[in-house]
Amino acid sequence: MSPATLDLEDGQLTDEAIRSTMTNCSRGEAHRMRVPDWVHDCDPVHEVVGWRDPKAPERGWLLVPLGKAVVGLALRATPGKGVRATAMCDLCRTTRAPGEVSLFVAARAGESGRKHNTVGTYLCSDLACADNVRVLRATPTLKPDPGLSISQRRDALRERAAAFAAKVLATRD
Ligand SMILES: [Zn+2]
Structure with missing residues (x-):
């Protein structure tokens, strides 16, 4: 399954374009x-x-850059208020207050996901990982x-998100 390439030349990301990127639903x-x-x-x-x-609180959606393409991922949060302790996000490595990190599952793309x-x-x-990596000063809850610049955090977020997308696409274990 190859990720969809988005044409953003008109500067607007349409619903149709977003839907076309979804790989695992x-x-x-x-x-x-x-x-x-x-x-x-x-962008x-x-x-x-x-x-x-x-409209569907357990549902989450993620658009992940992969080269010049974009992979859209459908996620489902486990019910409830999230992790009860202070926890770190696997993608942006931000440490968040209790309840602000949740376990999400993504169906694997294709046949594997149907099983x-x-x-x-x-x-x-x-x-909101993309916003969180831009936070200048840590607060007690975020x-x-x-030790990283905002640009390093953004790069690291993209890399980890791409690795996660590759797992969902089953191109990497
Ligand atoms: Zn995050």
């Missing part, structure tokens, strides 16, 4: 996805973009990966 699920307005102004070719579905194989990972509950 059915067309019906992609069709029912709700996309908040702010997502349309994002997923250069930045990880994530959001929780406003209910999943990949699990701990992520910021709000999926501590970015220490």
Whole structure:
């Protein structure tokens, strides 16, 4: 399965383009996805973009840059309020307050996913990793990966997100 390449030349990311990137859910699920307005102004070719579905709270969606293409991932958060202790997001390595990191599972793409194989990972509950790596000063409830510049954190986020997407696509274990 090859990731969709997004054409952002007109500067706007359409719902249709976002749906076309989704690799690990059915067309019906992609069709029912709700996309908040702010997502349309994002550039997923250069930045990880994530959001929780406003109409389906357990649902999360992630757009991951992979070369010049974008992989769209459907995620499902485990029910409840997230990890009860202070925890770190596996993608942006931000340490968050209790309840602000959740276990998400992604169905593997293709046949493997239809057999209910999943990949699990701990992520910021709000999926706002791209914002969190830009936080300048740590607060008691949000501590970015220490000792790195914002640009290093952004690069590391993209790399880890690409590795996660590769696992979902089963091109890497
Ligand atoms: Zn995060």
